[in-house]
Amino acid sequence: xxxxxxxxxxxxxxxxxxxxxxxxxxxxxxxxxxxxxxxxxxxxxxxxxxxxxxxxxxxxxxxxxxxxxxxxxxxxxxxxxxxxxxxxxxxxxxxxxxxxxxxxxxxxxxxxxxxxxxxxxxxxxxxxxxxxxxxxxxxxxxxxxxxxxxxxxxxxxxxxxxxxxxxxxxxxxxxxxxxxxxxxxxxxxxxxxxxxxxxxxxxxxxxxxxxxxxxxxxxxxxxxxxxxxxxxxxxxxxxxxxxxxxxxxxxxxxxxxxxxxxxxxxxxxxxxxxxxxxxxxxxxxxxxxxxxxxxxxxxxxxxxxxxxxxxxxxxxxxxxxxxxxxxxxxxxxxxxxxxxxxxxxxxxx
Numbered sequence: 001x002x003x004x005x006x007x008x009x010x011x012x013x014x015x016x017x018x019x020x021x022x023x024x025x026x027x028x029x030x031x032x033x034x035x036x037x038x039x040x041x042x043x044x045x046x047x048x049x050x051x052x053x054x055x056x057x058x059x060x061x062x063x064x065x066x067x068x069x070x071x072x073x074x075x076x077x078x079x080x081x082x083x084x085x086x087x088x089x090x091x092x093x094x095x096x097x098x099x100x101x102x103x104x105x106x107x108x109x110x111x112x113x114x115x116x117x118x119x120x121x122x123x124x125x126x127x128x129x130x131x132x133x134x135x136x137x138x139x140x141x142x143x144x145x146x147x148x149x150x151x152x153x154x155x156x157x158x159x160x161x162x163x164x165x166x167x168x169x170x171x172x173x174x175x176x177x178x179x180x181x182x183x184x185x186x187x188x189x190x191x192x193x194x195x196x197x198x199x200x201x202x203x204x205x206x207x208x209x210x211x212x213x214x215x216x217x218x219x220x221x222x223x224x225x226x227x228x229x230x231x232x233x234x235x236x237x238x239x240x241x242x243x244x245x246x247x248x249x250x251x252x253x254x255x256x257x258x259x260x261x262x263x264x265x266x267x268x269x270x271x272x273x274x275x276x277x278x279x280x281x282x283x284x285x286x287x288x289x290x291x292x293x294x295x296x297x298x299x300x301x302x303x304x305x306x307x308x309x310x311x312x313x314x315x316x317x318x319x320x321x322x323x324x325x326x327x328x329x330x331x332x333x334x335x336x337x338x339x340x341x342x343x344x345x346x347x348x349x
Contacts, residue, residue, distance in 0.1 A: 008318040009307050011320070012201055013321055014322040017322075020207070020242045022245075024239075024242040027041050036223060039235065041241040042060065045243050049211050054185075054187030055190070057218075058211040059226060060243075062233070064202075067211065067212040068171055072134065074225070076132055081106050081134070082103045082133075083134070084106075084107070084138070085107070085136075085144075086110070087143040087144060089173070091105055092143060103134075108123055112141070112147045113138065113147050114137065135157060135168045137193070138171040138172075140174045140178045143311065145280075145281065146284030147281055148282065149189075154168070157192060159192060169193065170197070173197060173210070174203055175190070176198075176202075186198075190213065195213060195214035198211050201246075203254055205321075256326075257321060257324075260283075261282065263329050264329045265278070271334075272337060276288055283319060286311075286316070287316040288314065292313040296346075298316060300342050306332055
């Protein structure tokens with residue numbers, strides 16, 4: 001199929017490879033399995049992801065939002081307290097889903113989206129005696145320009161939580177990208193966390209799906225919550241086989257994405273100035289629109305063949321993914337500069 005334009009709205013737009021399509025087709029032609037864990041592709045994917053993350057077990061779910069929402073229910077009773085940064089995905093994009101859990105929400109001070117070990121220790125020291133608490137981390141942090149958590153923070157926070165009788169969850173939707181940025185295994189970036197949610201289709205290019213990772217007992221309970229929430233897949237073989245195929249060579253592919261994002265951010269800064277764009281830590285590039293014209297900017301850029309995402313009236317996101325070609329970076333930067341010039345002319349008219 002001929003592609004029209006460049007779609008940078010999300011890394012969900014990563015196209016499936018021929019290898020992913022072939023794996024999916026082969027699995028679909030095999031006899032289907034019905035029960036959880038019966039399908040050999042599902043079992044193989046779960047074993048592979050558990051090994052990557054250094055955990056006892058994982059559960060395949062439709063979305064990272066569902067994985068996060070299951071985690072809240074695993075760790076907190078109704079009325080318990082969820083403590084996160086102010087702009088965490090779980091209290092912004094997922095705010096209505098989180099409200100349905102009946103938990104109280106606590107904002108933690110953060111540094112570029114990430115609560116420090118000291119901030120978490122201070123919160124836990126001041127909580128009400130016996131109060132059930134869940135500390136929530138996000139790595140990478142989407143609304144903090146895709147920032148990467150400082151090395152070792154989640155491990156230190158995990159030790160503090162265990163000592164205080166609290167639990168720790170990691171929203172690692174883009175943990176793959178953090179692992180590339182820090183040249184670290186996924187297991188190191190999850191160390192200290194009780195559970196974690198990891199997307200399979202944002203970064204690595206699986207057609208659909210996420211996993212919830214944790215202990216065997218937590219995942220056994222998570223299975224019941226998944227099915228109660230309508231998240232059970234039957235048959236699941238084709239989905240699991242596609243995700244397994246997408247995992248092959250993921251680190252090399254995401255290193256390319258990160259390099260392109262960094263090049264794009266510099267190219268835009270060269271045209272519009274350093275204040276127009278935030279430095280790219282991973283595959284996400286954020287454009288500042290201080291005049292509040294993000295919606296108009298997105299529309300103008302689309303007319304030049306580049307689709308991007310408005311996050312706020314003053315912030316626009318460009319997500320580099322496996323469908324973007326290296327030679328298109330200059331095309332994108334030029335389109336951004338052209339759209340900016342057009343809007344400036346409109347304001348001056």
